[in-house]
Amino acid sequence: MTPSSTAEIVCPSGLSGVIRKVKLSDLNLLTNRTVAREPGPSIEFEICKRLWLETSDHGPYVFNGPMPPWATDVLQGDRFFTIMQARMLTRGNDYEFDVQCDSSACREQFRWGLDLSKLPTAALSAEAKAPFMDGNKFWTTQPDGTVVGWSLPTGSVQTRIDKFVKQYGRDLSVIYAARVNFLERVDGSKVEDFFAYFADQDADNNFDFLVHEMTRLDCGVETGITVECPTCGKKQDVDVGFGGDFFLSEATRKRRERPTAR
Numbered sequence: 001m002t003p004s005s006t007a008e009i010v011c012p013s014g015l016s017g018v019i020r021k022v023k024l025s026d027l028n029l030l031t032n033r034t035v036a037r038e039p040g041p042s043i044e045f046e047i048c049k050r051l052w053l054e055t056s057d058h059g060p061y062v063f064n065g066p067m068p069p070w071a072t073d074v075l076q077g078d079r080f081f082t083i084m085q086a087r088m089l090t091r092g093n094d095y096e097f098d099v100q101c102d103s104s105a106c107r108e109q110f111r112w113g114l115d116l117s118k119l120p121t122a123a124l125s126a127e128a129k130a131p132f133m134d135g136n137k138f139w140t141t142q143p144d145g146t147v148v149g150w151s152l153p154t155g156s157v158q159t160r161i162d163k164f165v166k167q168y169g170r171d172l173s174v175i176y177a178a179r180v181n182f183l184e185r186v187d188g189s190k191v192e193d194f195f196a197y198f199a200d201q202d203a204d205n206n207f208d209f210l211v212h213e214m215t216r217l218d219c220g221v222e223t224g225i226t227v228e229c230p231t232c233g234k235k236q237d238v239d240v241g242f243g244g245d246f247f248l249s250e251a252t253r254k255r256r257e258r259p260t261a262r
C-alpha cells in the first residue's frame with residue numbers, strides 16, 4: 001500500500017482516523033445489483049468498517065478498539081462524510097450523476113457535475129454535542145406548546161427508520177416519527193402512537209419548527225444542491241445521494257450500462 005492510499009480525516013463530530021482508498025472488492029459490494037439502486041444503511045456500515053483503518057480521536061463516541069460503532073452509535077453525518085472522503089481519495093473530487101427534469105412537460109434526462117470538496121460541511125456544535133453524548137436525547141418545544149423528544153440519526157436510529165419505512169412507506173411523517181421518542185401535548189397528555197400523530201399533523205410552521213431544529217442541530221455534508229435543466233431551464237433541488245455509481249469512473253459506468261443501452 002502506497003502512502004497516498006490512505007488519508008487522515010476529521011469527521012463532522014470530531015471523530016478522527018485513517019481511511020484507505022476504495023478497493024475493487026469493495027466495488028463488488030456496492031455494485032451488487034440488488035443493493036446498488038438504493039443502498040440502505042447496512043451496506044454503508046459495512047463499507048465504513050472496510051474503509052476505516054484506525055482511530056486517532058473518538059470524538060463524542062465511547063468505544064474500545066480501533067473501530068467506531070458504525071451500525072449503532074455513529075452519526076449518519078460522520079458515515080456519509082467518511083464514504084465521501086474515501087471516494088475523493090480514490091477518484092478525486094469531481095462527481096457526475098444523472099438527473100431527470102421534474103417538469104412534467106420536459107422530463108429531460110441530463111448529467112450534472114460538481115466538486116465534492118465544495119459541498120459545505122456542518123460540524124457537530126457544542127450545543128448539540130452535550131445532549132448527544134448524554135444518550136442522544138434532544139428536546140424541542142413546538143410553537144403550539146407540544147414537547148418533542150427526539151434523536152439525531154445514528155446507525156441505530158437509521159435502522160429503526162428503515163424498519164418503519166418498510167412497514168409504513170417512505171412518507172415524510174414516517175421518517176420524522178421514527179426519530180421521535182417522546183411527545184407531550186400542551187394539556188399534559190402524552191402521545192403513544194407517533195406515526196399516527198405525525199401523519200395527522202398539518203404541514204404548517206409547527207412541523208417546520210421541529211424539522212428546522214432537527215436539521216440545525218445535526219452535522220454532516222450538505223448534500224442538497226440546486227441543478228438547472230439544460231433543456232427547459234427549470235431549477236430543481238436534488239440530493240447528492242450515495243448510489244452505486246458514486247465510486248465508478250465514467251468509463252466503468254458506461255461499460256456497465258452498455259448491455260441495456262438502446
Ligand SMILES: [Zn+2]
Nearest residue numbers: 101106229232
Ligand atoms: Zn427540463
